[in-house]
Amino acid sequence: MMPKTKPAYLWAWPLGLALLAALPWILPPYQLRLVTEATIFSLYAVSYNLLLGYAGLLSFGHAMFFGVGAFAAAVVINSMEGVPLFLALAMATALTTLAGLVVGLLLLRVKGTPFALLTLAFNALFYAIAVKWHTVTGGDDGLTVFPSVVNFGLLSLDPGKGPDMYYLTVLVIGLAVAFCCYFTRTAMGQSVLLIRENEERMRFLGYNTNVARLMLFIITGALAGLAGSFYAIFNSFVSLDAISIEMTTKVLLMTFIGGTASFAGPIVGAFFYTYVQDFLSDLTDNWPLIMGTLFILMVLFAPGGLSGLVKSLAARLPGAKDKGSDRDD
Amino acid sequence: MSEIAVFFLHGLAYAGLLFLVSSGLTLVFGMMNVLNFAHASFYMLGAYFALSLLHITGNFWLALIISPLLLMALGMVIERFLLRKVHVLGHVHELLLTFGIAYILHEGVKWIWGTSPQAMAVTGILADTVSLMGITYPVYRLFIFAVSVILGLLMALVLFKTRIGITVRAAVDDSAMVGALGINVPRLFMGVFAVGAALSGLAGVTAGPLLSVFPGMAESILIDAFVVIVVGGMGSLGGAVLASFIIGQLQSFGVILFPEFSLALIYMLMALVLVVKPEGLFGEKQ
Amino acid sequence: MTEQAILQIMDIRKDFSGLEVLTSVNFTVGANERFAVIGPNGAGKTTLFNVISGKFPATSGAVLFKGRDISSQSAYRRARMGMARSFQITNIFQQLSALDNVLAGVRSHQGLRYNLLRRPHHDQRLIELSEAILERIGLQDYRDVPAQELAYGQQxxxxxxxxxxxxxxLILLDEPTAGMSRKETEDAIQMISRVTRDIACVIIEHDMNVVFTLADRISVLHYGVILACGAPDEIRCDQKVKDAYLGEDES
Structure with a gap:
């Protein structure tokens, strides 16, 4: 069970970090933007999969937290002149946490299908509020966002510049995704997994399973909110799109196309979705149809998603005996 | 006074539409334990099919009959070739599948018919107004209500007075038991699913001239239908009737009383039901 | 007796929408005592366990644990107070290793339930405590084997x-030898008597051999009421019990 340090990974770490640092010099600006966007969506999808893949909670309302985070960041930055970016992010995340608490307290009273239904209904409610609350959200016009420059002593990063935004994203979102990965091994992460496996037994072992579920719902909501904040800053703009059912659909497609069974699946899905969308939208306006069809095909024929497909292919290749066995939980 | 009557009638018309959509949703859920996210898409497709049929034939009544039949066929195909396949994978996958279908139908409709709202005109007596106890009222809204009442009664007749209806109700209670009694449960499921799709499609056709036809129409009625089955109790037809009536009236009066917050009223009702009786007014405890 | 009682069951009644399963059940379990509840199928034994462990509340009556009334406490609170139960139908974490199965309870007892920073698998003390439990139940060689791959007796x-x-x-054991072969049952009896040396234990059993070997005292539950209560020898000789239960089951 204890992870053995494999020598092969020791040199991979600095190499990977160096590659991440060098990316702005390697990639043209447009490609760098795509990487940044996909990274932001990675956190969105990973946080979603903590709910779906680890706790077995199927939510159709993840966009309400993404959207609250996006609008909150925009409002804070716009209304508080010169507010430090990290403070704005913290405030937006705190607000999303609060939203998660309120919604979670109400929705987690039911389980299974009724829960799934209600998450969608509440997402619709949040959207409707955003439409109506014109003074705060800008309604159909949306909000423009111009965050201030972040100073790290000598180094300063301007979110308005592509490479700087990239570094900020990799730093903060990267850390958040790393936290999610760490989370799956913490006492809380393991409890969530065990509750899905056998809730009754967990209760008889002294776990308040309702509290555990609520905590998870709030945490994943807050992480989605952080992703939303970055999305607003990344685009220098936030529209109703950020809190819409389409945004919920997006995270479902990403997570499911990537695969729910592994931690990396949703990240694969986020990058796949971002790149395929970029590619297809040049060819046709009806790219969502293709994406939707792909999603249905995955549900029907490859419930493990892309990462599941890769795994089963790797297992079939001769000489790849151990590949399938190093799962980490 | 007369204004109240007008809004009451408005509420009845919308309640009728809601009932046509949510009755199929709740019956399918009761029997198959699947919440069909694509159910409201059938409503939308019903309206679009009718729109095209109206263009071709120029006859609303023909559209009113053919469009639901097309949806019945579509419902059969979806149940038989998609939903049944994914059943073994469990709950989450069933929900995801219907969600995916809803997404594809939404995008497909935008592709074929475009995104802008399209008016659907009715002619003849349906376009008239009528005098009722001193108020002038459009015939068409009364027509919607009449259609839903007739179909509701028809449904009750079939469910409570015929052999097949009794089987359906038994299957809602305990599908495994009905299967053990030698009834072809998969075919029964397919039938109910298809009839549900047809009813939803019919609601779409009748809604078309009232609300116009646009891609977002599925989403807006889906949420209301969800509220109906949560408030009424999932799987309960009686609950669907009562909740449709309540939501219809809340929608209608909400718009005059709290124009900004009419939606909030409905959610407040749902939240109240969730806190006080999470299984719904007519629902059974899990 | 009352002063050192760990569990007191006082006039417990339970009915399920009109169907009365437990009419009036009373008994007291002393600290360190092995107490058995026997009775024919449908006597309400498992219902009684569910009431004691907090799966659902009694219709009336009270459950006292260590002298405190816990009748309205939820299952997880009772578990935290030091009451644990087993299930007649094996109810473990099938996909997880034997170690992870016991680790769940070990860390719960150590208060490491929802911690967001500490990783149980990296806590040497928790691992050692878990391994000690595996050793007590003779599964130390199977610590990394998924529960579903273990033999029935091992499960x-x-x-x-x-x-x-x-x-x-206090542990509540619901038919711990259900479905076991004679040999497995012998082993199980030994294991239970070993692990309950300093824990109080209430056991529901069908197998008379198990009950009479293990129990210090026995209660006979018959259609919702306690028919008799006493030492194994007293129960063996009780005429009412013979008529109601032993006569039909020991053939």
């Missing part, structure tokens, strides 16, 4: 191990 042992994992003062 039953793990069921007991999970019950012991939160270091309880």
């Amino acid at each position: 039953r042992a793990l069921e007991l191990g999970v019950t012991l994992s939160c270091d309880p003062e």
